[in-house]
Amino acid sequence: MRRNIMRLPDKRRWSYREVEERLVHVGRATPTVELGWIEAGERHVDVDDLVAFAAILGLTSGELLEPPAECETCHGAPPAAFMCMECETTALPARGA
Structure with missing residues (x-):
């Protein structure tokens, strides 16, 4: 899941800053430093994060959980x-x- 969350914005060529701004728009402010922690596996992704990432990526939560x-x-x-x-x-x- 963590890899999907960070791989998909990268495929769209979104910077951490762009991901952060999109997350703010869906009500889940996540500072860029925390995005780096997520990518490095140093921060857990909770259900609220999962739903917010799915929203900005135009996917369902289930799709983010798939390899x-x-x-x-x-x-x-x-x-x-x-x-x-x-x-x-x-x-x-x-x-x-």
Whole structure:
């Protein structure tokens, strides 16, 4: 999810400042420094963030939770018991399985 949130604005060539301004317009002010923390995995993305990012990107929250279809690293199928660090797709066994 984190990668989608930061990858999609990048594909649109939006700067952190542009993302910040768009988030303000949808009621979720997020300073540019926090956007950097999100991208680096140093800040969690909560449900309110997810909804705001989906709104500025013209997507549903569910679409942001999906792994990128064009992952060039794992092609959507990492090896069993591993997680792709690029798209965060996991092939880890379910808990209790």
